């Protein structure tokens with residue numbers, strides 16, 4: 001142990017550095033609270049160049065729970081920009097490799113990989129359990145989706161984007177600030193609608209443009225994202241509702257604040273979430289209606305027609321406009337392969353007839369929620385035409401199997417008590 005010059009002007013005591021404490025240098029930062037870092041639960045979406053840098057920083061600092069979602073595999077071309085990947089990892093899932101390597105960096109962290117797609121595989125309950133989400137993806141569709149998930153669950157998120165040696169980090173704090181969609185331009189909408197114009201092409205069938213990036217800009221923007229996360233965790237003022245823009249060629253760095261658009265479609269926040277002891281893979285939609293009616297029996301609600309309003313489209317049939325043939329094919333639209341979407345007679349791409357509403361006592365309501373495209377641990381929007389209710393599939397909670405502690409609608413730390421929530425400073 002050595003005594004160091006005191007860096008905290010508020011204290012006259014000499015500061016003790018314990019070199020056997022992994023976090024001793026971090027704790028010298030005046031406002032640093034390792035307990036808050038150890039209690040934080042973060043979801044990182046994307047384990048590419050940016051995700052690698054973010055995960056590395058989170059692990060080094062000892063973030064309590066790091067969840068990593070990515071559907072991709074490590075390729076040789078990733079090795080020039082991804083600090084966690086090695087040549088031997090080629091062909092392995094990025095999420096699994098990143099989690100393994102981050103555990104090696106810091107065994108204190110609870111690191112959970114999810115090999116999957118944020119658009120289809122993560123329930124809202126999972127996001128609601130996080131303190132914040134850090135987004136390291138390369139497309140607008142996923143960003144818009146994450147934006148809406150975070151607004152619905154009232155969780156802040158930090159976006160990152162890199163190109164060549166330039167980049168931007170954006171901080172969004174629901175419910176009152178400007179969101180990602182508030183800042184979207186006509187061109188952003190046009191590019192997203194291009195992806196939607198052919199709904200039967202799955203993500204892997206769409207030729208993604210490869211964005212040129214360097215490991216240096218991934219470090220800079222990944223570092224900025226994690227620093228903003230640190231501020232949110234410590235309840236310090238952050239860059240909420242604004243973008244931190246860095247031009248690496250001119251070394252120009254500036255912050256620009258977004259105005260909140262009153263007509264923005266992303267500002268729905270779910271309140272009063274009802275926990276039901278159901279699982280997506282075993283409960284049918286009708287079982288959800290029955291449970292919900294039992295639960296709210298004491299409330300003054302009319303027993304009219306109930307509907308599940310889904311976030312994702314469900315395919316009813318495929319129609320070939322050339323042949324006039326209609327083929328019944330009832331699965332979630334996201335699970336339709338490009339091959340399935342082709343007319344068996346003429347080979348043209350079929351037009352899908354879809355729905356996003358499941359009525360009580362209908363044929364579709366006999367299907368399990370999972371078969372309707374609802375992910376595990378989701379929060380489901382249910383309406384009887386008068387009231388809208390939000391139902392969480394509580395028995396899918398990873399907490400039930402991993403920690404056996406009660407999960408509230410607020411994020412909980414490891415001792416089970418409610419941790420600090422990161423509200424917009426204007427709220």
Ligand SMILES: [Zn+2]
Nearest residue numbers: 179181182264
């Ligand atoms: Zn908005």
Ligand SMILES: [Zn+2]
Nearest residue numbers: 320323343346
């Ligand atoms: Zn045809």
